[in-house]
Amino acid sequence: MGRDALRALDRLLGKDTHSEVFVLGDENTLRHCLPELLGRVPRLREAHTLSVPAGERSKDLAVCADIWNHLAGRAADRHALLVCLGGGVVSDLGGFVAGTYKRGIDCVHVPTSLLGMVDASIGSKTGVDLSGLKNMVGVFHDPLGVYIHIPFLKSLGKxxxxxxxxxxxxxxxxxxxxxxxxxxxxxxxxxxxxxxxxxxxxxxxxxxxxxxxxxxxxxxxxxxxxxxxxxxxxxxxxxxxxxxxxxxxxxxxxxxxxxxxxxxxxxxxxxxxxxxxxxxxxxxxxxxxxxxxxxxxxxxxxxxxxxxxxxxxxxxxxxxxxxxxxxxxxxxxxxxxxxxxxxxxx
Ligand SMILES: NC(=O)c1ccc[n+]([C@@H]2O[C@H](COP(=O)([O-])OP(=O)(O)OC[C@H]3O[C@@H](n4cnc5c(N)ncnc54)[C@H](O)[C@@H]3O)[C@@H](O)[C@H]2O)c1
Ligand SMILES: [Zn+2]
CATH class of the missing domain: 1.20.1090.10 (Dehydroquinate synthase-like - alpha domain)
Known part of the structure; x- marks a missing residue:
């Protein structure tokens, strides 16, 4: 948390322990927050970006399958890292995808909504909805870290x-x-x-x-x-x-x-x-x-x-x-x- 949060993320990436890095966001967070993230975390500029539609509907097994397929298509191995850039939808979805792809790859959360910062990104609960019922399928998956950068909130509505x-x-x-x-x-x-x-x-x-x-x-x-x-x-x-x-x-x-x-x-x-x-x-x-x-x-x-x-x-x-x-x-x-x-x- 605080001014150095994203610098800490850059340092983590500098350790070079991951074979490949992916950034997952929704259409809003990629538009409003990704440029700022890439500005502050230069090591992420090489990462592949994955986009899902904004909103609760993306917490869905079909969306998970798309992301799993995308990871597999790029031959992501067990040492890949998923950076989840978004609100609670992206951290729940991304955390679940990371917790299950090849029995679990590393992820980090970069929450962009206020709810994400104070709640959803913390505590390792991940999951998606099933037949309209919330959080029916999920796993506990500890992220490597949660990086809270307050200026992301500038574009969030009241x-x-x-x-x-x-x-x-x-x-x-x-x-x-x-x-x-x-x-x-x-x-x-x-x-x-x-x-x-x-x-x-x-x-x-x-x-x-x-x-x-x-x-x-x-x-x-x-x-x-x-x-x-x-x-x-x-x-x-x-x-x-x-x-x-x-x-x-x-x-x-x-x-x-x-x-x-x-x-x-x-x-x-x-x-x-x-x-x-x-x-x-x-x-x-x-x-x-x-x-x-x-x-x-x-x-x-x-x-x-x-x-x-x-x-x-x-x-x-x-x-x-x-x-x-x-x-x-x-x-x-x-x-x-x-x-x-x-x-x-x-
Ligand atoms: N795992 C947990 O412990 C936990 C806890 C609480 C909530 N949740 C889950 O979190 C979800 C809700 O999270 P949420 O309220 O963040 O919803 P969300 O992720 O859908 O974000 C709300 C909206 O704000 C947009 N947005 C996010 N950051 C933005 C930014 N910086 N600028 C502009 N737009 C931005 C998103 O695109 C979306 O349209 C629910 O699915 C809930 O189940 C999980
Ligand atoms: Zn709540």
């Missing part, structure tokens, strides 16, 4: 910035109260002000993952906002004209789950109010019908993380600390959603 910011807010809420305060006080579009906060968030994610790489327990703190958030995300996909981004759904999920934390006597009311106020200011309200409560619960049950009858939530015990595996009933989930629904009303 909505995408807010998408990543939701995960940063989550990091503060479950792990570091000071980080949450600093985010609350910051101006988003000022990249100089954002830079140290991005670094802190990436460090929190790395710290949590390091302590629990395979999600036995502690890593579940990162699920805060995601249990209800995934239900909301899936609900929004049922009417394509108002599809939410992941972070937007998680922001609403965090309001609901912070409220549940208060309802279950884990969190004080003042903290809940501060959290809800912050998130309501940043993210536009999502409107739904009171009768939709059942549908949300149904969608949440489809989520692979909710096994068995009851939901297990990560809830807050204070701003900056969380408790995992708290059982929550479907009725309580619906109550939280109803609370949120009324909150969004003028």
């Amino acid at each position: 909505r995408e910035l807010l998408n990543g910011l939701a995960e940063m807010i989550k990091h503060g809420l479950v792990w570091d109260a000071q980080h949450w305060e600093a985010i609350s006080a910051a101006t988003l579009h000022d990249l100089d002000a954002l830079a140290p906060l991005v670094q802190r968030s990436a460090a929190i994610k790395a710290e949590v993952v390091k302590k629990d790489p395979r999600e036995a327990s502690l890593r579940k703190v990162l699920n805060f906002g995601h249990t209800i958030g995934h239900g909301i995300e899936a609900h929004s996909w049922e009417s394509p004209q108002r599809m939410l981004l992941h972070g937007e759904a998680v922001a609403i999920g965090m309001i609901c789950e912070a409220w549940l934390s208060w309802r279950m006597d884990l969190l004080d009311r003042e903290s809940y109010d501060r959290i809800a106020t912050q998130l309501m200011q940043l993210y536009k309200p999502y409107q739904f019908d009171s009768a939709d409560g059942h549908r949300f619960v149904e969608l949440m049950r489809n989520d692979k993380k909710n096994r068995g009858g009851q939901f297990r939530f990560t809830l807050l015990t204070a701003i900056g600390s969380a408790k995992v595996d708290v059982p929550v009933s479907a009725a309580q989930v619906q109550e939280a959603l109803e609370h949120y629904r009324l909150l969004g009303r003028p």
